[in-house]
Structure formats: structure tokens, C-alpha cells
Amino acid sequence: MDMNTLRLMLMYMYTNTLKDHDGTNVRSLYIAANKYELPSLKERCASYMLKRRTKKRNPDLSSIRTARS
Numbered sequence: 001m002d003m004n005t006l007r008l009m010l011m012y013m014y015t016n017t018l019k020d021h022d023g024t025n026v027r028s029l030y031i032a033a034n035k036y037e038l039p040s041l042k043e044r045c046a047s048y049m050l051k052r053r054t055k056k057r058n059p060d061l062s063s064i065r066t067a068r069s
Contacts, residue, residue, distance in 0.1 A: 005029050012041050
């Protein structure tokens with residue numbers, strides 16, 4: 001784990017916020033949250049990654065849900 005990811009994880013643990021977060025290390029933060037069993041941080045990272053998906057590279061999740069119904 002790099003120092004920035006560790007810093008963000010510790011900041012989240014103590015303040016429940018993700019200030020100074022630029023989105024570049026969300027995946028490594030998600031992995032750290034999973035490893036250290038921080039479900040709320042893991043959920044925030046997952047939510048952030050899902051919101052940032054591009055339609056070009058990934059299928060639209062709402063259309064998948066509609067197709068499954």
C-alpha cells in the first residue's frame with residue numbers, strides 16, 4: 001500500500017471523510033478497505049467507481065437491470 005492510500009484510509013477511519021481525494025487511487029483504497037475490513041469505506045469507494053464508469057468502456061448498469069427484469 002502506498003503512503004497516500006494509507007493516509008486517506010487513516011483519515012477516513014478517524015474523521016469519516018475523504019478530504020484531499022482526487023480519485024486516482026480509489027481502487028487501491030478499495031482494496032485496503034477490504035483487507036482491513038472497513039465496510040463503509042469499501043462501499044464509498046465502490047460507489048465512486050461505479051459513478052465514474054464510462055459508457056464506452058463498460059455497459060450501462062441500468063440497462064442491464066432492465067434487461068434482467
